[in-house]
Amino acid sequence: MKNALGKLDQYRLLQNHPLVHEHLPDTAEYTKENLVYFANRYPVVFIKHDTSGQGRGVYKLSKESDHLYSLSGYSLQGKEVDQVMDIDEIHKTLQPFERLGRTQPYIVQEGINSVSVQGQHINIRVHVQHVNGKPAVGGIYGSIAYEENGITNICRGAFAMPMRLLFFIFLKVKKDEQQDILNKLMEVSVAASEVIANHYPCRECGVDLGLDQNLKPFIFEINTTPGMEDFARIDRQMWEQIVANRKKMSDSTK
Structure with a gap:
């Protein structure tokens, strides 16, 4: 039995419900290819670690120019991140040990513009x-x-x-x-x-x-x-x- 139900598993279960699926942002397993697709499709994208909590491993991605994106949020260790990078650099930030065969499970999610009238x-x-x-x-x-x-x-x-x-x-x-x-x-x-x-x-x-x-x-x-x-x-x-x-x-x- 699983110790935790990951965010991707949640999404896959919920999207099959006739009412609930209408209230889900577009979500997919993190891959570099999916990151590129979401970054080109949506003005804002959130990248979330599949099983972490308390705001760790959560990032907001927004386009700055043709090839550069703003990445802000918190690493898995809770360290604040706020940088402008290209997709290759962002992928290396999220998967620093990929060349060693060790990757972290993330999801990519459409950013919903859930803001107050003042923009918070x-x-x-x-x-x-x-x-x-x-x-x-x-x-x-x-x-x-x-x-x-x-x-x-x-x-x-x-x-x-x-x-x-x-x-x-x-x-x-x-x-x-x-x-x-x-x-x-x-x-x-x-x-x-x-x-x-x-x-x-x-x-x-x-x-x-x-x-x-x-x-x-x-x-x-x-x-x-x-x-x-x-x-x-x-x-x-x-x-x-x-x-x-x-x-x-x-x-x-x-």
């Missing part, structure tokens, strides 16, 4: 739990990244907040439209979590999503061992709901 990058976390065989949304919050690399991981300095603040301050969404967006975010997250739970032994999923310029949700990735510490700071009621759900889940296994 936005991420939304939906915490889905499977209680007594049924999925339940324990909590949801938004986060803003102030860095240009667009990495919205809390461990990399992103600022987390309740959804009402994200809608009101950063997205300027009218109050009567907010619930419809929340409902769609939760619907897509629950459906995606059920797909993952049907193929991988997990009782909770942290679904990370963005919203494009039309406020359509797109799933970035799913964490099968989500933490809940951020909910304790952002919304005590949601944190208590997640704790209560976990207790029900534990009681059901006794």
Whole structure:
């Protein structure tokens, strides 16, 4: 049994679901050829290590000129990267030991323009739990990244907040439209979590999503061992709901 479900395996499972596949950015296994294809096709591309977490091994690629690209993000060791290089140099940065037959597993992913009205990058976390065989949304919050690399991981300095603040301050969404967006975010997250739970032994999923310029949700990735510490700071009621759900889940296994 696998210890972790990689990002590429997630994508392959999710793209077969009739609802969820409409909310997935184009994603492929990292190869130099796929990197070239994505870099030519999309204005922004994200390169992510297949199994790493906490924002490590995640890079944002954007075109600077005909042959040069900006690469920004964090290495697998957590070191910040911010350079302008050509594709050959980028590939060597990502796969420094390829000539020795040792490569790292990455994915390449279409960059979704999930930004606030001021241009800050936005991420939304939906915490889905499977209680007594049924999925339940324990909590949801938004986060803003102030860095240009667009990495919205809390461990990399992103600022987390309740959804009402994200809608009101950063997205300027009218109050009567907010619930419809929340409902769609939760619907897509629950459906995606059920797909993952049907193929991988997990009782909770942290679904990370963005919203494009039309406020359509797109799933970035799913964490099968989500933490809940951020909910304790952002919304005590949601944190208590997640704790209560976990207790029900534990009681059901006794």
